[in-house]
Amino acid sequence: MPDQTISILQGSAFVVCDRRGDFRASRDDAVGLFYRDVRHLSRWELRLNGRQLDVLSAKTIEYDEAAFFLVEPTGTIYKNPSLSVIRRREVARGMREELELQNHGIEPLQLELTFLFDADFADIFEVKDGLNKKGTPYRSQRQDTLTLGYRRDGYCRETHLRAPGAYFTDESLTFRLTLEPRDVWQGEIEVAVALAADQPLGKRAHSPDMPASLPQWFAAAPRIETDWHDLKSTYRRSIIDLAALRFYPYPDSSASLPAAGLPWFMAVFGRDSLITSYQALPFVPELARTTLRALAAQQATAVDDMRDAEPGKILHELRLGEMAHFGERPQSPYYGAADSTPLFLIVLDEYERWTGDAETIRELEPHARAAVTWMQRYGDLDGDGFVEYETRNPGIGLENQCWKDSWNSIVHPDATVARTPIATCEIQGYCYDALRRTARLARSFWGDPAYADALDADAEKLQRRFDQQFWLPDQGFYAVALDGDKNPVATLTSNIGHLLWSGIVPDDRVGSLVTHLCGEQLFSGWGVRTLADGQRPYNPIEYHNGTIWPHDTALIAAGLYRYGRRQEANRLSVALLEAAKHVGFRLPEAFAGYPRRATDVPVVYPTACSPQAWATGAPLLLLRILLGLEPTEEDGLQVDPYLPDRIGHLALRGIPGRWGHADAVGQHPTR
Structure with a gap:
C-alpha cells in the first residue's frame, strides 16, 4: 500500500x-x-x-x-x-x-x-x-x-x-x-x-539541460498564493514530482523528458510525455522543448512491422530491458500508438504560443511535416478520412493504440470487444486540432500559406465527416469509436470530453455532451469515469472501463473551459483537487469509479502508478483553467479568472513565457 x-x-x-x-x-x-x-x-x-x-x-x-x-x-x-x-x-x-x-x-x-x-x-x-x-x-x-x-x-x-x-x-x-x-x-x-560485464556506471551520466536541484526547479516555477491551503500542498507536490520524473532515455542524449510513472512505466511514453509537457507549459516550458526534440530524434523513418512503425510516426514506448532486447515484448522504440503523432503537433504549436521560440519551430519543421504525412497516408488505413489503428505484430503488439490501450477498452454496450481496425473518436479530434495548429505554424513560420490553406481545408472536411459518422442522435453523444466493420461503438465514455478539448465539436452539440459528462453516470463526484456507470461493461475497478484518471478529467475540464463552460469546468477541477488531499496531495494514475457519496474518500486503483506523469500534471492544467490563462497574439498573457466558491483568492506569481514573467491574480467576487 x-x-x-x-x-x-x-x-x-x-x-x-x-x-x-x-x-x-x-x-x-x-x-x-x-x-x-x-x-x-x-x-x-x-x-x-x-x-x-x-x-x-x-x-x-x-x-x-x-x-x-x-x-x-x-x-x-x-x-x-x-x-x-x-x-x-x-x-x-x-x-x-x-x-x-x-x-x-x-x-x-x-x-x-x-x-x-x-x-x-x-x-x-x-x-x-x-x-x-x-x-x-x-x-x-x-x-x-x-x-x-x-x-x-x-x-x-x-x-x-x-x-x-x-x-x-x-x-x-x-x-x-x-x-x-x-x-x-x-x-x-x-x-x-x-549494463555490461565489469563496467559499473558512475553516479550521473549527463549535465542537466534544466535546473537540476529542487531549489533551482522551484525558483524557475511560478509561486502560488491562495487561501486554499490544500491547493498549495498539491501544487508543491506536483512540481516536486515533475522534477523527479525527468530522465535521459537515450544514450548520449542531452534532452530529458518525463518518464510515465513509477513503478511500471519508468520509461518514455510518447503520449504521456507530450500531455504532461502540455499541462506544464505555464510552469516549466522547457519540459515541452526537450520532449519535442527528444521525440523528434526518434521519429520513425521506415515501415517496420515488428515495431508498428511507419515514416513520420512518433513513438509510443521505449523500453530497455531484457524482454524488449530479445523481442519478447515489442522491440524499442515501439510505435504502437495512433495518437502520439497528432499530439506531437498539438504540443509543438502550443509550445510556440507560450514561449515564442520560433527557432525550435523552424528546426522541427521537417518532423512536423512528416507527422502530418503520417496522419494522412499511413494513419488512415482504408482511405475513409479517419485515423485507424491495427497492429501488424499480432503476437506482441498492442491491440488498442489509443490512450485507453488495454485489450478490452474499446467495447460495445453489450460488452462485446470491438474488433480492429478501430478509429476512436478522440484521435479524430486530436487530428483535427493538429491540422489547425500546423496550418498556423506553416502560415506564420514556414512561409508556406498554400500548405496552411490545404491543412485548414482538410480540417474542415474531417470535422464534417466526423460529425456525420460518429454522432449518435438517439443518445445525444458521440460514439467512442468506429469498429472494423465501420459500426459505431455506442458506449458512453469519457473520450467525448477530449473532443471538447480538441475543438472539433460544433456548438450545437456541446450542451448535450456537457449534460452527459457532468451527469451521475460519468461524473462520480471525484472525477469523470472512463466508462459510464449503468452500462453492461462498467466496472469501477476495470483499468479503462470505469476508473477515474486525473489527466482524463483535467483534459475534459480544459475542453469545457474552451467552450466557455466555466462553471462545469470548475466543478470537475474542485472535485479532483479535493481528492488530492486524501492521497498525500499526490494524484495517482487512477481512482476506482465508486460514487463519492458511497465512499466519502477516493479509492486508489489497486496497481496505480504514483507518481505518474500526467496525473502529476493534472493540477497544473486545472490552475490554468481556474485563472483563465492564455497567451495572446500580442505577446502577452491573458488572465481571466473564474474562481469556484471553494477558493477566495488565487494567484500565480512569475509565470514564464514569451512576455518574460507575469503575474495572474484571481479573487472570488463575493469574498
Whole structure:
C-alpha cells in the first residue's frame, strides 16, 4: 500500500521499500532497486545481531533521498532501546546507503550489522506478469566489492556492492563492531549498476539541460498564493514530482523528458510525455522543448512491422530491458500508438504560443511535416478520412493504440470487444486540432500559406465527416469509436470530453455532451469515469472501463473551459483537487469509479502508478483553467479568472513565457 512503502527516484533509477528501508521481492512484487527496466536488487534487508529493527520514523527527502530512523527491538513497552540506527539512502544510477549507529547505553556493545541481499535481474514486464528468468546468474568477489550478475546470450546486467570494512558472503555483508557507551559508528555502502560485464556506471551520466536541484526547479516555477491551503500542498507536490520524473532515455542524449510513472512505466511514453509537457507549459516550458526534440530524434523513418512503425510516426514506448532486447515484448522504440503523432503537433504549436521560440519551430519543421504525412497516408488505413489503428505484430503488439490501450477498452454496450481496425473518436479530434495548429505554424513560420490553406481545408472536411459518422442522435453523444466493420461503438465514455478539448465539436452539440459528462453516470463526484456507470461493461475497478484518471478529467475540464463552460469546468477541477488531499496531495494514475457519496474518500486503483506523469500534471492544467490563462497574439498573457466558491483568492506569481514573467491574480467576487 502507498502509505506502507517509501519510493525514491532519479532519472532511470528508483527504489521501492518498506518503512525500515528493507525490501524482499516476490516474483510479481514491484519492490527493489530498478534501473532502466531491470531490477538490480530484489532483496536488501538489514539485521542487527540477526534481528529485524523497529521503526521510529521514515521519510523521503526531496525525491531522490530517504531517511529511516530505527531502534533495536526490546520486546516490551517497559524497556527503552539503547541503540539507534539511521539509514540515509540516495538513488542515482544505483544506490548509496549511509549508516549511523549510536550507543545510548552505559555498557559497550558487540554488534553484527548485516545486510541480506539478492538480485533477480527481473525485467519490469517479468515482474508485472510473474514470469521466470531464462538466463544464468553468477557472482564474484574482489577485495571489498561483490558482483551479482546475469547473462543471457549477449545480454548482461550486473550489480556491484562495495562496503569498506565489511565481511562478504554470496548472500550477505556484515560489519562487526564494538561500540562503547555514547559512541557513534558510521559506514557506507555503494551499489552500482552495470549494463555490461565489469563496467559499473558512475553516479550521473549527463549535465542537466534544466535546473537540476529542487531549489533551482522551484525558483524557475511560478509561486502560488491562495487561501486554499490544500491547493498549495498539491501544487508543491506536483512540481516536486515533475522534477523527479525527468530522465535521459537515450544514450548520449542531452534532452530529458518525463518518464510515465513509477513503478511500471519508468520509461518514455510518447503520449504521456507530450500531455504532461502540455499541462506544464505555464510552469516549466522547457519540459515541452526537450520532449519535442527528444521525440523528434526518434521519429520513425521506415515501415517496420515488428515495431508498428511507419515514416513520420512518433513513438509510443521505449523500453530497455531484457524482454524488449530479445523481442519478447515489442522491440524499442515501439510505435504502437495512433495518437502520439497528432499530439506531437498539438504540443509543438502550443509550445510556440507560450514561449515564442520560433527557432525550435523552424528546426522541427521537417518532423512536423512528416507527422502530418503520417496522419494522412499511413494513419488512415482504408482511405475513409479517419485515423485507424491495427497492429501488424499480432503476437506482441498492442491491440488498442489509443490512450485507453488495454485489450478490452474499446467495447460495445453489450460488452462485446470491438474488433480492429478501430478509429476512436478522440484521435479524430486530436487530428483535427493538429491540422489547425500546423496550418498556423506553416502560415506564420514556414512561409508556406498554400500548405496552411490545404491543412485548414482538410480540417474542415474531417470535422464534417466526423460529425456525420460518429454522432449518435438517439443518445445525444458521440460514439467512442468506429469498429472494423465501420459500426459505431455506442458506449458512453469519457473520450467525448477530449473532443471538447480538441475543438472539433460544433456548438450545437456541446450542451448535450456537457449534460452527459457532468451527469451521475460519468461524473462520480471525484472525477469523470472512463466508462459510464449503468452500462453492461462498467466496472469501477476495470483499468479503462470505469476508473477515474486525473489527466482524463483535467483534459475534459480544459475542453469545457474552451467552450466557455466555466462553471462545469470548475466543478470537475474542485472535485479532483479535493481528492488530492486524501492521497498525500499526490494524484495517482487512477481512482476506482465508486460514487463519492458511497465512499466519502477516493479509492486508489489497486496497481496505480504514483507518481505518474500526467496525473502529476493534472493540477497544473486545472490552475490554468481556474485563472483563465492564455497567451495572446500580442505577446502577452491573458488572465481571466473564474474562481469556484471553494477558493477566495488565487494567484500565480512569475509565470514564464514569451512576455518574460507575469503575474495572474484571481479573487472570488463575493469574498
